[in-house]
Amino acid sequence: MRNAAGVVLGSALMSASPFVRGAAAKKRKIIVVTFGGGARDQETFAPEGQENIPHMLHELIPQASFFTQVVNHGILGHYVATASLVTGVYETFNNFSAVPPEHPTVFEYFRKDLKRPSWDAWVVAPSNGFNRIGESDYRSFGPGTGARVILPKHLLTAAMSESTTDYTHLLRDNYETPLYTPELVGSEFELQQMETILKLSVDDFKAHAKTLSSPDELSMYIVRQLMRQQAPSLLWITLHDMDIAHSGAYSLYIEGIQRTDRLCAELWKAVQSEPEYAGNTTIFILPDFGRDSDQDSGGNGFQHHRTGDPASRTTWMMVLGAGIHEGVVYDQPMQSTDLVPTLGAIMGFSPTVAQGRPVPELL
Secondary structure (H helix, E strand, O other), rough: HHHHHHHHOOOOOOOOOOOEEEEOOOOEEEEEEEEOOOOOOOHHOOOOHHHHOHHHHHHHHHEEEEEEEEEEEOOOHHHHHHHHHHHHHOOOOOOOOOOOOOOHHHHHHHHHHHHHHHHEEEOOOOOOOHHOOOOOOOOOOOOOOOOEEEEEHHHHHHHHOOOOOOOOOHHHOOOOOOOOOOOOOOOHHHHHHHHOOOOOHHHHHHHHHHHOOOHHHHHHHHHHHHHOOOOOOOOEEEEEEHHHHHHHHHHHHHHHHHHHEEEEEEHHHHHHHOOOOOEEEEEEEOOOOOOOOOOOOOOOHHHHHOOHHHHEEEEEEEEOOOOOOEEEEEOOOOEEHHHHHHHHHHHOOOOOOOOOOHHHHHH
């Protein structure tokens, strides 16, 4: 991967990040992109998988700090694993329960410590089950201190109430189990979000949705509107297309990886083109975990993430933008829970309950 991307091996002894000296003078912004279920190295950064990620390999990694060993020691379910990323604590609730995280989220730390308004922290999530990801029920924070959450499928459901167009391919909510498929609902609240926050008319939204091929493309469209209309300083995006691997269709899994690769490159270009983001934004891209190895007799290979083997627990992280060393690869292990403390160190808030540690190579 180093040879293909033209990057070098990094060291913890490199000079300090320019983030504090340079980008701190401007309003700092952070965008986090996570992949639901992730992808194995053999379909991505291993030689046999590199054809699936041309944008990451040839456009993004040469501009990024790339961490090759991000280990998730928690529960390997999409919602609970994302909650662990959001809190910096390995959450232990039932992955298929409609509950908030038990520990303070990065959004609550950010808003409380930096006294930021509600519009400055947003989550765009793909699944109905993520509607409570923006705020914990931790007693010392209280209601109303987290991120605002947009579920693009809810917006589309509300907008299509009188439509004859078939949007089924954009509304698939759960790939893992038919036993947990929350009903997608849309209401007047979602329509108000569209008009007052995103500055989108129902007709324009439906017309654009017709041109899209997947839920993640719908999510990224909403992200672009949020960036233009609200310009939040902390924006969290959860992509989900590649989790179609649970259906057992390898070709659709690969298609999801390829689409995610393209969408990440498009987001990076959007950051550079938006005046509120250009030059002062750092993007973190990482899967929530991996998928099972083909060699583990207790698993189903690419299809699931149930064994807890190294292939399902070990993944990677890419960091681009303000304050990072470009074209550097770091092989020392880090944990998923290190993300929130790292964001806190960069932006200046204190995640007091988080269990991880700041990544020194990014500070």
